[in-house]
Amino acid sequence: MGYPITQKVENNFPQSGVRSKIIDHMTLRLETKKLSVIYGTIYGIKDVSLPIYDKKVTALIGPSGCGKTTFLRSLNRMHDLTRNTLIKGNVYLNGEDIYAPKVDPVMVRRRLGMVFQKPTPFPTMSVYDNVIAGLKLVGIKNKLILDEAVEKSLRHAALWDEVKDRLSSPGGSLSGGQQQRLSIARALAVEPEVLLMDEPTSSLDPQSTSRIEELIDTLKKKVTIVIVTHNMQQAARVSDFTAFFYLGSIVEHNTTSKMFTVPENKRTEDYMTGKFG
Amino acid sequence: MKSLKKRYLRDNLMKVFLVGNTIVVLTPLIIILLYVFIQGIGAINIDLFTQELGSPSRAMTGRPTGLVHTIIGTFVVDILALIIAVPFGLGAGIMLSEYPDNKLNPIMRVMNDTLNGMPAVLKGLLAWALVVKPMGSFSGLSGGVALAFVMLPIIARSTESSLMNIPWSIREAGLAIGLPRWRVIMSIVIPASKSGLATGLLIAFARAAGEAAPLMFTSFGNNYKSSTLIGWIMGPVDTLPQRLYSLAISPYAQWHQLGWAAGILLLSFVILSFIIVRIVIREKNY
Numbered sequence: 038m039g040y041p042i043t044q045k046v047e048n049n050f051p052q053s054g055v056r057s058k059i060i061d062h063m064t065l066r067l068e069t070k071k072l073s074v075i076y077g078t079i080y081g082i083k084d085v086s087l088p089i090y091d092k093k094v095t096a097l098i099g100p101s102g103c104g105k106t107t108f109l110r111s112l113n114r115m116h117d118l119t120r121n122t123l124i125k126g127n128v129y130l131n132g133e134d135i136y137a138p139k140v141d142p143v144m145v146r147r148r149l150g151m152v153f154q155k156p157t158p159f160p161t162m163s164v165y166d167n168v169i170a171g172l173k174l175v176g177i178k179n180k181l182i183l184d185e186a187v188e189k190s191l192r193h194a195a196l197w198d199e200v201k202d203r204l205s206s207p208g209g210s211l212s213g214g215q216q217q218r219l220s221i222a223r224a225l226a227v228e229p230e231v232l233l234m235d236e237p238t239s240s241l242d243p244q245s246t247s248r249i250e251e252l253i254d255t256l257k258k259k260v261t262i263v264i265v266t267h268n269m270q271q272a273a274r275v276s277d278f279t280a281f282f283y284l285g286s287i288v289e290h291n292t293t294s295k296m297f298t299v300p301e302n303k304r305t306e307d308y309m310t311g312k313f314g
Numbered sequence: 315m316k317s318l319k320k321r322y323l324r325d326n327l328m329k330v331f332l333v334g335n336t337i338v339v340l341t342p343l344i345i346i347l348l349y350v351f352i353q354g355i356g357a358i359n360i361d362l363f364t365q366e367l368g369s370p371s372r373a374m375t376g377r378p379t380g381l382v383h384t385i386i387g388t389f390v391v392d393i394l395a396l397i398i399a400v401p402f403g404l405g406a407g408i409m410l411s412e413y414p415d416n417k418l419n420p421i422m423r424v425m426n427d428t429l430n431g432m433p434a435v436l437k438g439l440l441a442w443a444l445v446v447k448p449m450g451s452f453s454g455l456s457g458g459v460a461l462a463f464v465m466l467p468i469i470a471r472s473t474e475s476s477l478m479n480i481p482w483s484i485r486e487a488g489l490a491i492g493l494p495r496w497r498v499i500m501s502i503v504i505p506a507s508k509s510g511l512a513t514g515l516l517i518a519f520a521r522a523a524g525e526a527a528p529l530m531f532t533s534f535g536n537n538y539k540s541s542t543l544i545g546w547i548m549g550p551v552d553t554l555p556q557r558l559y560s561l562a563i564s565p566y567a568q569w570h571q572l573g574w575a576a577g578i579l580l581l582s583f584v585i586l587s588f589i590i591v592r593i594v595i596r597e598k599n600y
Contacts, residue, residue, distance in 0.1 A: 115486065120415045147492030157487035158508040160480075171491035174501050219485065227491055 065150075066091040066261040067231055068110065074107050074116060081107035084126070087233070089278075094253060094262040096293065098273035099282035100308065103137050105265045105294035108282065109233050112263065113140040130230070147171070150224030150260075154236045156216030165204040167219055171227040178185030181312045193219075193259075194222035195252050214245025223250065232256065234264040238271065250275050269309055273297050280292035281305045344363040350581060354574030362575055367552075368536045373568035381576055383539040387454065387551040388583065390532050392523050392546070394458025399465035399522075400515065406466075407473020407514075412499050430467035437463035438528025446532060454551035458535025464525055470512025476507045504563045509595040520584045526555035527588075535560060554580040 064290045067089040069215060074081040082104035089095050097105040107116075114135060117124045125190075127134045135145045158167050166173070168187045177183065187204065189198040198220040200211065203246055208219055224232060238246040253262060253275045266272050272294060274281050280290040281302070289302045334370035365380030374380045406426065410419055446452055450517050488498035504511070529535075534550040535557060556577055561573035 113490065115489070118486075118489070143489075143492055143494050146490055151486075151490035153487060153490075156484060157483050159484065159488070159502050161502075161508075170488070170502075171493065174497050177526055223487075223491055276483055 063093065063123065064091040065089070066131065069108075069112070072108070072111060072128060073125040074104075076113050076119075076124065077121045080285050081112070082282075085287055087287060088292060089259050089261060089263055089282055092257055092259070093277040094257050094264060094275055095278040095280065096276035097265045097280050098267075098269065098272050098308075099215040099288075100313070101267075102122060103282040104285040105282050109151075109263060109265050111236055112226045112231070112233055113151055113153070114147045115146075117142050120147055130154075135166050146226050148229055149231045149233055150227065150229035151233045152217070152220050152224055152237045154234065155240050156213060158211070158219055160209060162208055164200050164203045164208050164211070165270050166218060168222050168226050170223060175246060190222040190226040193225050193256065194218045195248060195255075207308075212217045212245075214241050217241060217245065217249060218252070219262075221249075225256075225268070229260065231261045231263065234262065236265050236267060239267060246271075281306070281308065286287055286305070320489075324587070331585060336427065345510065347581065351578040354571075354576075354578040356576035358578060362572075362579075366539050367443070367572070368555075369537065370435070370564070370569070372568050373566060373572070378585075379412060379568070379572065381552075381554075381572065382555055383536060384552040384557045387533070387537070387546065388523070388554045390454050390546045391457040391461060391529070391551060391553050391574060394455060395461035395465055395522055396515075398458055398576040399469055401467050403469025403518070404473050404511075406470035407477065408499060408504075410470065410474040412495075422429065424548060426467045426470050429518060430471065432546035434464055434525050435527040438530065438532055438588065441528065441532045449530075451548070452532065452534030452550040454533050454549070455545045457551060457553060458528045458559065460528035460532045464522040464528065466472070468518035469514055472517060473511060476510025477489035479510060482507050487508065491529055507551075512591050512595045516588060519587060523584055523587075524580065526559045529553050529556040530559075542545040554583065572584075 042084070069085055069087050071084045071086055073083050073085070078290065080102055085104075085108055087095075097108065097165060099105050110116055112123060112128055116124060117205070124136060129138060134140070161171060162170065168190050169183050171179075172186055179236060188197060188201075191200065193300075196215060199215060199298050200219075211219060217240075219234075221237070238249050241249065246274075250271065253264065256262060257277075264272075264276065276293045278290065279293045279296045281288045281296070281300075281304075283304060287297065288304045289300060296305065299308065300309065357360055361378040361380040362382075363385070364381060364382055365374075365378045367379055367381060367382050368377075376581045406422065409416065410423060412420070438460045440463060441456050445459050449456070452566070484506065485498050485503060487497065488502045493501075533553055533556070536550045536552045540546045551571035558573055558576040558580060561576060564570070564573075
């Protein structure tokens with residue numbers, strides 16, 4: 038999608054000369070400023086400011102209940118549907134605040150695709166209908182466009198060769214790993230700018246996991262990816278940046294290579310070496 | 315080893331107990347079916363499906379009598395009731411399940427349960443006050459309204475519970491690809507729970523189809539076919555449960571016979587609709 042990226046990146050990492058060099062020639066796709074999500078009276082996350090760079094993979098790590106998923110879901114306004122949830126602060130997509138009063142959450146979600154922990158094929162739909170659900174159900178009926186979108190999205194999700202002969206069989210008949218790639222294809226079909234992945238491999242076997250990780254590597258040429266993961270090795274393998282969440286705040290945010298070799302914060306190091314969490 | 319034997323014994327005792335209970339529950343059903351069938355089978359003949367009931371003298375003098383007007387009337391009143399109750403019932407069920415945050419929902423739930431528990435005869439009174447009184451005559455339409463009050467709370471509750479069976483993650487997945495909320499409900503949630511929805515409609519239908527009391531002062535009953543199409547809706551109409559009752563309390567032996575036949579018809583009507591819906595929802599349900 039051709040949204041002009043007008044916002045110039047400021048150097049958020051003044052401490053290290055090496056890092057600022059890497060960051061200087063990247064553009065910002067998404068950014069949160071003092072973002073808080075409050076459930077009733079409890080803070081799910083508090084004052085989180087995080088830059089997310091264009092066509093890079095940002096991994097969110099941290100112990101269970103630290104707010105990773107809460108943060109991810111606030112990026113495409115999924116919290117709008119939960120009762121007693123209050124959002125404070127701002128989320129900027131290409132410089133526009135997605136929580137501004139006149140912004141339609143449906144349009145926001147079309148630009149920020151999401152893949153969930155468990156594969157979620159739509160139960161009554163075929164593989165084909167699953168992929169184009171986002172297009173068809175908003176009124177695109179041209180068969181040529183739809184056929185093309187199905188093939189393109191399934192190829193992007195590395196699933197085309199496996200399912201091209203059974204596009205009309207139910208989405209639920211695929212294996213777990215295939216279903217997850219189907220969910221990714223479905224998210225890609227509406228051509229989002231950002232793909233939010235919430236532990237996309239936690240319910241999959243090692244082989245399917247590695248397929249999805251390879252996929253993430255190819256996808257980042259086209260889209261910006263934010264991935265929540267419990268698996269430290271996965272974060273190290275797939276991401277360019279890592280943010281470590283703890284008790285609803287970001288403890289450390291850095292390039293993945295830096296974070297996994299010389300973490301600056303003691304708690305990050307403890308978490309990554311398995312001392313807690 | 316002794317304790318293992320004991321456990322096997324206990325297991326078997328439990329099994330016997332459960333099977334016994336099942337038999338006890340099913341026995342009345344089988345007795346009813348058999349008794350109605352044995353008593354009524356003698357009155358089942360072609361006249362039953364082609365002739366009207368007419369006046370008592372018609373049966374007394376041995377001229378052919380039947381319940382064709384009752385069969386048609388039952389269809390008319392029950393279908394009218396479905397047409398009225400389904401949109402409201404589905405709407406209320408969707409509201410309760412899909413918009414759980416709405417402040418009206420707790421009140422709606424209590425009112426729905428109250429309506430469900432209310433005696434059907436009161437619903438007939440309500441339909442009488444709402445439709446019969448202003449219209450100035452008994453009518454198929456008022457019978458439909460009365461039965462709609464019977465169906466409505468059942469449909470609302472069953473819709474709510476079958477939609478709730480669809481996991482939230484499916485709805486979130488729909489929203490996440492940028493679908494508006496109503497689209498997610500109409501195109502993803504409802505198709506996924508269609509067998510549950512159909513079962514709920516059927517239970518409501520079967521419940522209402524067996525009600526006699528609310529029809530006594532709404533559709534009222536009629537010994538003859540209506541001569542015009544509109545007469546089935548705007549004029550008094552016969553229905554199986556209420557005709558069964560009036561045949562049974564009549565002083566004529568011939569009519570008692572016919573009453574048993576009406577019982578068979580009513581039973582087969584309900585059982586048939588169960589079977590048809592089962593078949594319809596079974597196909598292509600993935």
